[in-house]
Amino acid sequence: MLCDETEEPKALPLLLLEEITGGFSDQQKIGSGGFAVVYKGKLKKKTVAVKRMSNTYMYEKEFHREVECLMMARHKNVVRFLGYCADTQGTMARYDGKFVMADVQQRLLCFEYLPKGSLDGYITDTTSGLQWRDRYQIIKGVCQGLHYLHQKNIVHLDLKPANILLDDNLVAKISDFGLSRCFDVMQSRVITVKIGGTLGYLAPEFSNGEITYQFDIYSLGVVIIEILTGKKGYHDVDSVVESWSNMLEKSQRNVQLEQVRVCAEIGIECTDFNPAKRPDTRFILDRIDETETMDGYTETGVITSQQVELASNELHQNSPNEPGEASSEHIFCMPNVKLPYVGRLISLQTLPAFTVRNEQGCELKQLRGLNKLRGCLDIRGVQNVRDKEEALEANLTAKKRLTELDLRWDEDGDTRCTPEVQADVLEGLCPPMELQTLRIYHYQGSRYPEWMVGRQNGGPKELQQLWFWRCKQLGPAPQFVEAYPHLRVLKLWVCNWDALPGNIELLTSLKALEITGCRNIQSLPKLPQSIEKFCLSICDDEFMISCQTVGHPNWQKIEHIPNKYICGPSYPVATAEPVATSDLVATAHKQNKILSYINRLRCF
Template sequence: MDCLSSMTKSDLERMLFDETAEPKALPLSLLAEITNGFSDKQEIGEGGFAVVYQGMLNGGKVAVKRLSKTHLYEKEFHREVECLMMAKHKNVVRFLGYCADTQGSAERYNGKFVMADVQRRLLCFEYLPNGSLDKYIIDTSRKLQWRNCYKIIQGICQGLHYLHVKRIVHLDLKPANILLDDNLVPKIADFGLSRCFEDIQSRVFTQNIGGTLGYLAPEFGNGVITYKFDVYSLGAIITEILTGEKGYHTVDTVVEIWSEKLEKSHSDIQLQQVRVCTEIGIECIDSNPAKRPDTQNIIDRLNEIGSMVGYMETSVITSQLVESSLDELHQDRPKTPEETSFEVSSSLKVSLIIHKFQIPIHICYPLLVCCLY
C-alpha cells in the first residue's frame, strides 16, 4: 500500500468538489505541501493515535490525519482504510485518500549506522468547519435548538444504519467522533477501531476490544463484537444530546426539561419528538443486547414521528392560510345591493385558494370534504 501516486494539488482539489470521485493513494509530498510540512499552526486536533492537520488547497480545505506509532497500529490502519473505502453516505465523513509511505533511513544503533524502515501512515478527508459534536454538548454558549438537535440525532441514526447495512461496525461511536458541517449535518468519523463483517457474519470474537468508557457497551468484557455494540453507543449519544450529560434519565424528566425551553407555538409537536428520541435512547442502552432495537427499527420510528410532525405543521399553516384567504375574499366582495346577493360557495372558495397557492392535493382534500358536508 506504499504511496507511489503522482496526484497533484489540483487533482486533489478536483476530487474534493466531485462527489463521485473515488478515494485514491496520495503522495506524502503532497500532504506535506498542503499542511506546510505538518506545521503546528495547521494542527486542528489530536488524539491518542494521531494528529489532524488542516490542508490548504487553492479553493478549498481538507483534513489530513497523520498516525503516530505506525509500527504498532499497522492492522488498525489497514482496517480503517478498508472500512472507509466502502462507506459513502451523507452522514459519514467523506474519505478522499490515503498514504502508506515507507522509506529507508540510516540510523545509528550501538555505534553503527543501520538501515531502518520509516513508516508514515496518513488519511485525507473533507474538512468540516464546525468541529465535533462534543463541543456543542459541553459548551453552554453553543447550545443547539431542538430543531437542530433532532436533525443531528436523525442524521447519526441514518449514518449508523448505513454502516450496518454495509456490514461495518464502528466500535468507537461518541460525540467526539461525530463531526458537523456548515449546516450542522452530522458525519460519523474515526474508523480506527472499526470492523468489517463478512456477508453472513453477525459477530466477531476477539481478545482486544477498544472504545471509550461511557459509550462502551457493558458486554465488552465478553470478547464478542456485534452490531448492538454501536447501538448502545448511539443510545448514550442521544441521551447526552437530550440532557447535556451522561447517564440514565426518565422520559418524563427529559420531556419536562425541554418543555421549558421550547417555543409555545411548536411545543406540542416538538415534545412528541423529544419523547420518541428519549424512548429510543433508553432502549438502546439496555444492558441486555437482545433488547436493544436495531437501526432499521430506529429509523422507522424517527421517520414516522417526522412525517407526522410535517403533516401537522403543514395542516396548521394551511388552515391559517384558508382562514386569512377567506377573509380576503369576503372583504373583496362587491358592495352593491344586487351584488351582495351573490354568494360564493365554501367549496368554490377553497378551490380558488388551492389554485392560488398550489397546495398539494393530499393536504387540501380533507378541506374540500369538510366544505361538502
Template sequence: MDHQSVITPWDLECMLCDEAAEPKALPLSLLKRITHDFSDEQAIGRGGFAVVYKGMLENRTVAVKRMSNTYMYEKEFQREVECLMIAKHKNVVRFLGYCADTQGNMARYEGKFVMADVQQRLLCFEYLPKGSLHEYITDMSCGLRWRDRYQIITGICQGLHYLHHKHIVHLDLKPANILLDDNWVPKITDFGISRCFHEMQSQVITKITGTPGYLAPESYNHTKVTYRHSYQLDIYSLGIVIIEILTGNKGYHDVDKVVESWSNMLEQSQSEVQKKQIRVCAQIGIECTNFDPAKRPDTLHIISRLDETESMGGYIKTGMITSQQVGDVLNKLHQDAPNTPRESSSERMPL
C-alpha cells in the same frame, strides 16, 4: 514511494467538489505541502495514535489525519481505510484518500550507518469547521436548539443504519467522533477500531476496545462477540449519545422529567410536536441502553420511530427539509404552471 506525485492541490479540490469522486492514493508530497509540512500551527486535533491537520487548498480546506507509531497501528490504519472506502453517506465523513508511504532512511546505529524503513500513514477527509458534537452538548440549557439536536439525532441514526447495512460496526460511537457541518448535519468519523464483516459470518471480535462510558456492559465480560451481536454494541453507544444530546449527561433519565426539563426552552408554536419528539427520543435512548443486548432495538426500528415523529409536524414544523423534498415541491410547481419559463440555476441547497 511517492508514485502519485502528479496529483496537485487543485486536483484534490476538484475531488472535494465532486461527490461522485472515488477516494484514491495520495502522494506524501501533496499532504506535506497543504499542511505546511505538518506544522503545529495547522494541527486541529490530537488522539491516541494520530494528529489531525488542516490542509489548505486553492479555495477549500481539508483535514489530514497523520498516524503515529505506524508499525504498532498498521492494522487500525488498514481497517479504517477499508471501512471508509465502502462508506459513502451524507451522515458519514467524506473520505478523499489515503497515503501509505515507506521510504528508506540512513541512520546511525551503534556507530554504523544502517538503512531503516520510515513509514507514513495518512488519511484525507472533508474539513468540518464546527468540530465535534462533544463541544455543543455539555449542557441542555445552552448551545443548540431542540430542532438542531433532533436533526443531529436523526442524522446519527441514519448514518449508523447505513453502516450496519454495509456490515460495518463502528465500535467507538461517541460525541467526539461525530462531526458537524455548517448546517448542523452530523457525520460519523474515526473508524480506527471499526470492523467490516462482509460475508464472513463466522468472524468474531475477541478484544473489544472503545471509550468507557459508551461501551456496552457485555464489552467487559471478556467473551467473544460474534458479528451478529456486534451491532448491538453500537446500539448501546447510540443510546448513551442520544441521552447525552437530550440532557447533557450520560446515564438513565426519567422520560417525563426529560420532557419537562425542555418545556420552557421550546419554540412556542411547535412545542407540542417537539415534546412528542423529545419523548420518543428519550424512550429510544433508554431502550438502546438496555443491559440485555437482545432487547435493544435495531437501527431500522429506530429510524421508523423517528420517521413517525417527523411526520407529526411535517417539513416546516420540524425544520428538516431535504433536497429531495425541495425537488418534489419545485417539480409540482412547474407541473401546475407549464407555460411559465423556468429559471436555470446551478445552486443546490446545502444539507
C-alpha cells in the same frame, strides 16, 4: 475530487500532503488522539483534514481497518473520505556505531474539512446551547449514518460525540473508523482478545470478548441521552420531557415534545443491559420518522387563494433576478397550488411538490439554490423542461438530504417534447447520491440516462427502491447492476417493456420484484436468489400461466421465491388438479378489483 463529490477515494502522494499542511506544522494542527494527529490542509481555496498516524508500526492494523471501512462508506452522515497515503522509504541511520538502512513509514488519511468541529463541543443541558430542532436533526443524522454502516456490515465500535463531526448546516457525520470492523455478509459477531473503545460509551458486555452490532446501539443510546440532557447515564423519560417543556417553540410544542419523548425512549432502550433487548437501527429510524408529521409545515392545501397570493408577492417583492432571502423552512402544498419564485426561499427544507410551468417564476431553475431540501420531492410538469441544460439548472445532485424523488411527465405529452428531448432532460435530472427511492412516471424517452446504467460517476448509488410507471422501453432494458448495487425493490407498472434487464440476477440485494400491467413481457430472465417477494398481475395471459405451471422455465426462475402473488388470468391454470368454478369467479373478481385500482391510480 473536492469539486466533484462523485469521485472515489484514491492513493495520495506524501509530498502533496506535506505541502498542503505546511510540512505538518504545529500551526496547522487541529486535533490529536491516541492513534493520530489531525492537521488542516489548504489546497487553493479548499480546506481538507489530514490524519497522520502517530506510531505506524503499533497501529498498522488500525490503519488498514480504517481504510477498508472508509472505502466502503459513502453517505451524507459519514465523513467524506478523500484518500490515503501508505508511504515507506528507506533511510540510512546510525545504529550501534554503524550505518544501517531503516524503513520509515508514513500512514495518512485525508478527509473533508468540517469547520464546526465535533459534537462534544455542543453538548449542554436544555437551558443553553442548541435548540431542539438542531438537536433532533443531529440525533436523526447519527441514526441514519449508523444504519447505513450496519447495512454495509460495518461496526464502528467507538461512537461518541468526539467522533461525530458537524458541517456548516449542523449535519452530523460519523468519523474515526480506527477501531471499526467489517463483518462478512452473513456474520453477526466476532470473537477478539482485545476490544478498544471509550469508557462510558462501551457496552457492558465488552469484557466477553465478543463484538456485535449491539455495541454500536449501546453507544448510540448514550450519545442520544447526552444530546437530550447534556449528561451520560440513565434518565427517566418523563423528567427529560419536563426539562424540555418550557424550551420549545410554542407553535410546534406538541410535536416537538413527542419527538423529545420518543428520542428519550430510544436512548433508554438502546442502553439496556441486555443486548438482545436493544432495538436495531431500522426500528429506531421508523420510530423517529413517525414523529415528523406536520413538524413546522404550512399546509397550503387548506389556506385561501388570497394567502397564497400574499406569499407569492413576498417571494418576489425584490427583482426576481437578484439574490434574496426568506425565513420559511417548510411548505406543504398540493401540486395544483402555484407559488412563483419559490427559489427565493433559500432556507427551505421541505417542498413535497413542485410543478414546472411555462410561466415566469415557475421554471425548473427555481430549485437550483434549494439545497437544504430534505425528505420527498415530487417534480411535475417535466415535459415543460426544454433541454438537458435547463434540467441541469435544478442542481438535483447537490440536494443531499433528499431521500425520495418523483419525476413526472404529462401523460398526454407536449409536441416539442420528443423522445430524444425527454432522454436529454432525464440525463440532466441526475439525482443525489444519497437518494433512497426514485419513481419515474410517463417517461417516453429514446434511451435511459448514463447515471441509471452505471456508465458515469454520480447518480443515486445507494438507491433502495426504483419504480417505473407507464414508461416506454424504446431501447434495450437498462442494466441497473453497476448503478444500483444495493437496490431492494423494483416495480414496473403499466409499462410497455418487453423484457427485464438481462443481468438482473446480479442484483444480489433485491428483495421484491413487482410487474403489473406489462403485457409485452413474455418471459423472465434468471432472478437473484435474494428475492423474497414476487408480484405479477394484469400481464400477458400465457406469460402468467407459464409462471404458475410446474416445470415451465418461467416457473423454475421463481420457484425459489418464498412469497409469490400471481393474479390472473381469469381462466384455469394448466395444472394436474381441477380448478373449482368458485375459484375462477374469485380470481376474476380479484382481477377486476386490481384493474379498477390501477385506473384510479392513473387518474391520480
